[in-house]
Amino acid sequence: MARTRTSLKAPPGLQFRMLLTLFLLGLLYVAFVAILLAAGAGVGIMVVVLGGLALAQIFLSDKLGLAAMGAKEVSPEEAPGLHAMIERLCIQADLPKPKIAVADTPVPNAFAMGRSPRQATVCATTGIMQRLSPAELEAVMAHELTHVKNRDVLVMTIASFFATIAALITQFGFFFGGGFGDTDEDSGPGFLVVLLVSVAVYVISFFLMLALSRYREYAADRGSALITGRPSALASALINISRGMDDVPEQDLRAASSMNAFFIIPTSVKSAAASVFMDHPPLEKRLEQLQRLEAQLQGTSAQAALA
Numbered sequence: 001m002a003r004t005r006t007s008l009k010a011p012p013g014l015q016f017r018m019l020l021t022l023f024l025l026g027l028l029y030v031a032f033v034a035i036l037l038a039a040g041a042g043v044g045i046m047v048v049v050l051g052g053l054a055l056a057q058i059f060l061s062d063k064l065g066l067a068a069m070g071a072k073e074v075s076p077e078e079a080p081g082l083h084a085m086i087e088r089l090c091i092q093a094d095l096p097k098p099k100i101a102v103a104d105t106p107v108p109n110a111f112a113m114g115r116s117p118r119q120a121t122v123c124a125t126t127g128i129m130q131r132l133s134p135a136e137l138e139a140v141m142a143h144e145l146t147h148v149k150n151r152d153v154l155v156m157t158i159a160s161f162f163a164t165i166a167a168l169i170t171q172f173g174f175f176f177g178g179g180f181g182d183t184d185e186d187s188g189p190g191f192l193v194v195l196l197v198s199v200a201v202y203v204i205s206f207f208l209m210l211a212l213s214r215y216r217e218y219a220a221d222r223g224s225a226l227i228t229g230r231p232s233a234l235a236s237a238l239i240n241i242s243r244g245m246d247d248v249p250e251q252d253l254r255a256a257s258s259m260n261a262f263f264i265i266p267t268s269v270k271s272a273a274a275s276v277f278m279d280h281p282p283l284e285k286r287l288e289q290l291q292r293l294e295a296q297l298q299g300t301s302a303q304a305a306l307a
Contacts (some may be wrong), residue, residue, distance in 0.1 A: 010150040014219045018155045021212050025159060025205065032201050061157045062099075062113035062121040068258055069111075071103035071123045082124065082141075085134075089142050093227050095149055098122050107252050108132070108244040111262040112144040112153055120148040131244050136237035139224050143234060143264055146223025152216040156261060159209040213261055213279040220264075221286055222293060229297060231290040238290075241265045242283055 010018075066072070076083040083100055090097045098112070098120035108128040114120030122144045129137060147153050225231035242265055245253065253267040260266040261279045 010152070011219050011222070014150055014152065014215055017212050017215050018152060021155060021159060021208050024208060028201060028204055032197060059115065061115065061153075062119070065111065065113040065259060065262060066101055066103075066121065066123060069103040069105065069123065069125075069256065071101040073099050073101045073121070081134075082129070085138055086122065086141055086145070089138065089145055089227060093142070093145055093149055093223075095145055098145070098148060102126060102129075105252055105256060106248050107256045107267060108241045108248070109256065109259075109263045109265060109267070110140050110144050111259060111264070112147045113157075113262065114148065115154045115157070116151065117148050120153070122148070127244065127248070128241065131240055132237055135228075135230065135233040136240060139228050139230060139234035140237050140241075140264055142224035142227040143220045146220040146227070147216065149223065150216065150219060152212070152219070153262070156209065156213060156216070159205060159212065209261070210279055214281045217264075217280050217286065218289060221290060225290060225293045225297070231293040231297065235287050235290040235294075238265060238283060238286060 074082070079100065079102060082102070086100055087097055089095075096118050098114065098117075099122075101121055101123040103123055103125045105125050106127040107125055108131045110122070110124045110128055112120060112122045122141065124137070124141070128140065132140065221231075221234060224234045228234070245265070245267060248267075256263075257267045260268075263280075265283075266278065266280050
């Protein structure tokens with residue numbers, strides 16, 4: 001039976017969290033720059049350089065993500081099944097068709113990149129295409145398209161960029177730590193302030209990114225369920241992907257781990273104690289939500305049949 005087009009919008013909770021994250025990051029970095037200026041860290045050139053890097057990250061995020069995975073854009077002739085599947089899902093979700101890429105890696109995963117629905121790329125690995133059934137793969141692609149629809153990829157890109165810059169400044173501070181107060185009485189305290197503030201900025205950015213990342217995964221799972229009408233297919237896919245990580249060589253998992261924040265499932269499964277620092281919700285919680293959605297959709301179908 002043909003599906004009807006889904007009216008899919010970003011949940012108000014996700015929209016609020018994205019706006020709040022951007023607002024807090026903005027305040028954080030205004031304070032960051034002000035403190036660096038007060039410390040005499042020569043921020044003028046730094047701001048220009050970081051601003052250029054930020055713009056490059058925003059406008060080149062999809063290319064950077066694909067390069068990190070060694071992925072290549074594929075044509076309809078090269079991947080006809082994947083193109084046909086995503087085209088159907090885009091019609092269902094009322095989205096322009098994104099660019100489609102494939103990463104040749106055994107790591108079973110998928111991700112979406114891009115600053116807007118018209119400038120998006122969705123990528124599947126050869127590992128996930130070999131491991132999942134067509135229905136499971138369709139559910140995963142619908143999940144990634146929901147990220148595109150919700151525009152949360154851009155916010156995650158900005159948040160991760162800020163955290164990366166703060167981490168780099170912190171690393172440089174430690175690298176040049178020998179100069180703290182040894183030869184120049186004025187530069188020592190300034191460098192120490194820069195180091196401490198950079199650490200604080202990184203920690204705050206990290207936790208803001210974690211909070212947003214978890215919520216956006218729940219929203220994308222829900223979007224996939226609504227687009228495909230089969231929450232159970234996504235639940236099955238998540239289980240298979242998680243189990244599939246055990247079959248992947250450790251070096252391949254490490255090579256792909258830099259993209260964990262954007263993957264549908266992270267490359268490592270952590271213990272419950274470590275789940276506080278995970279950038280994805282626990283798998284069990286995601287499966288519980290999908291089970292509730294399955295029951296709701298079945299109940300709606302039953303009511304429609306009786307009517």
